[in-house]
Amino acid sequence: MFDVIVVGAGMVGAAAAALLARAGFSVAIVEANEPAPFDASGPVGLRVSAFSPGAADVLREAGAWRQVERQRHCPYRRMEVEDREETVRLEFDAPEFGLERLGTIVENDLVQWALWQSLLAAGGVELFCPDRVAGLEHGPGGAAVSLHSGAQLRGRLLVGADGADSHIRKLLGIRQDYWAYGQQGIVCVVRTATPNPGVAWQRFMDGGPLAFLPLQDGSSSIVWSRPEAEASRLLGLDGDAFAAELQLAVAGGQGHWPDQVTACGPRAAFPLSMRLCDRYTAGAAVLVGDAAHVVHPLAGQGVNLGLLDVAALVEVLVDARRRQEPFAGEKTLTRYGRWRRSEAEVMARGIHGLRGLFLPSEFGLLRRLGIGLVSRSWTAREAFIRRATGRNRNAPALARGVALTELLH
Ligand SMILES: Cc1cc2nc3c(=O)[nH]c(=O)nc-3n(C[C@H](O)[C@H](O)[C@H](O)COP(=O)(O)OP(=O)(O)OC[C@H]3O[C@@H](n4cnc5c(N)ncnc54)[C@H](O)[C@@H]3O)c2cc1C
Numbered sequence: 001m002f003d004v005i006v007v008g009a010g011m012v013g014a015a016a017a018a019l020l021a022r023a024g025f026s027v028a029i030v031e032a033n034e035p036a037p038f039d040a041s042g043p044v045g046l047r048v049s050a051f052s053p054g055a056a057d058v059l060r061e062a063g064a065w066r067q068v069e070r071q072r073h074c075p076y077r078r079m080e081v082e083d084r085e086e087t088v089r090l091e092f093d094a095p096e097f098g099l100e101r102l103g104t105i106v107e108n109d110l111v112q113w114a115l116w117q118s119l120l121a122a123g124g125v126e127l128f129c130p131d132r133v134a135g136l137e138h139g140p141g142g143a144a145v146s147l148h149s150g151a152q153l154r155g156r157l158l159v160g161a162d163g164a165d166s167h168i169r170k171l172l173g174i175r176q177d178y179w180a181y182g183q184q185g186i187v188c189v190v191r192t193a194t195p196n197p198g199v200a201w202q203r204f205m206d207g208g209p210l211a212f213l214p215l216q217d218g219s220s221s222i223v224w225s226r227p228e229a230e231a232s233r234l235l236g237l238d239g240d241a242f243a244a245e246l247q248l249a250v251a252g253g254q255g256h257w258p259d260q261v262t263a264c265g266p267r268a269a270f271p272l273s274m275r276l277c278d279r280y281t282a283g284a285a286v287l288v289g290d291a292a293h294v295v296h297p298l299a300g301q302g303v304n305l306g307l308l309d310v311a312a313l314v315e316v317l318v319d320a321r322r323r324q325e326p327f328a329g330e331k332t333l334t335r336y337g338r339w340r341r342s343e344a345e346v347m348a349r350g351i352h353g354l355r356g357l358f359l360p361s362e363f364g365l366l367r368r369l370g371i372g373l374v375s376r377s378w379t380a381r382e383a384f385i386r387r388a389t390g391r392n393r394n395a396p397a398l399a400r401g402v403a404l405t406e407l408l409h
Contacts, residue, residue, distance in 0.1 A: 002028045005155035012289030012306035013161025014115035018062040019314045021122040031129040038113035046268050047108040048221045050300035054390020054399030055307040061404045063118035074216045075101040076200045084205040097385045105213045136171045138283045157328035158285040166291035172282040184231035184269040186224040193260035196220045209298045280337035284328045293344040299351050309340045311396035
């Protein structure tokens, strides 16, 4: 009997397994695909994420962040948000908010690999990979999971971390609200005549936002949200034609950068949606990460929310164990579920509301008013930064810089 069975070792599930093992729980992890070793000499991967300082602290305690910092990563200290049609502009500088950085851009594959290494090194973790869940029985006393390989696992707690199309969520019968944005997020590594000066830049435009995230070598990783038909057309263009379209989208910016787009690498696109589960717990099972919530990438918060779920889960489990209560008991899991669901709801609906910022031009006034109002209020900007950096009042202790060893005492 394991203390915890984690299904899915994406960035969120792997962080959960590593932290739980480090906290002294016995852990089984089931993952369909073994991650490939990270190749630091290869080209920058298409999937990168902006990790908040809070999420970086969670990854540090999971034993992965030191390895990330030894390899390709790019801290950013400045963020600029502007509107295509108007002169309103939002600027955030880390020192203004007493921060060393606003976040760090890292390739997903590097984080994934660093977490996998941490899992392999941790005692108390058994890996079932490649393998998949075939069946599940669960109740207040624990969960019994059968795998495609024929293995049978029993655990006191089941953690569903199997991503946006979570099979575990469906097996648990947890309902989900789903909004398809009718957009694709095109991702690509881009070079500009002037290297990216370490700025996360975003422009709201009709049809969807365009973000440039800084990479260590001065290039940028872009996420360009476009309506589906338009995204298919852009994906079908050759590199030069795509660069020319991107140039039109960045032209006429209010700052001096991004200037001339000089080269675009390979492209991929991801359908964009918002998904919110009506609860995160069922019997002795919980959901974390994209299995529980999916948000539009415009605020770069998806994996950050998931890593804070993990930190909150570890905090409530350790707390219950210290008080000699059953760590997979209803009271403990309800505490986790309520805490994180309300946080994800605030974030997801806030981002969803920002849709008003990139609706068609007849909504342009709303868009301009939104950015204009926030840009004039330091309090609003400060509240935004606290949440975006994972350090607001409701953030779990591990995301506020408390070490796991402190939580355990
Ligand atoms: C274009 C784009 C840009 C983004 N940028 C950012 C950003 O800047 N910052 C940010 O915070 N977020 C960002 N996100 C969101 C972020 O990528 C996701 O929130 C994050 O990857 C979710 O991680 P996860 O571990 O929960 O799920 P996943 O990464 O989906 O991992 C799920 C894992 O479960 C495994 N699995 C699935 N089913 C089974 C099964 N039945 N049995 C066993 N294993 C299974 C899969 O193999 C996988 O390894 C972005 C998203 C998009 C689309």
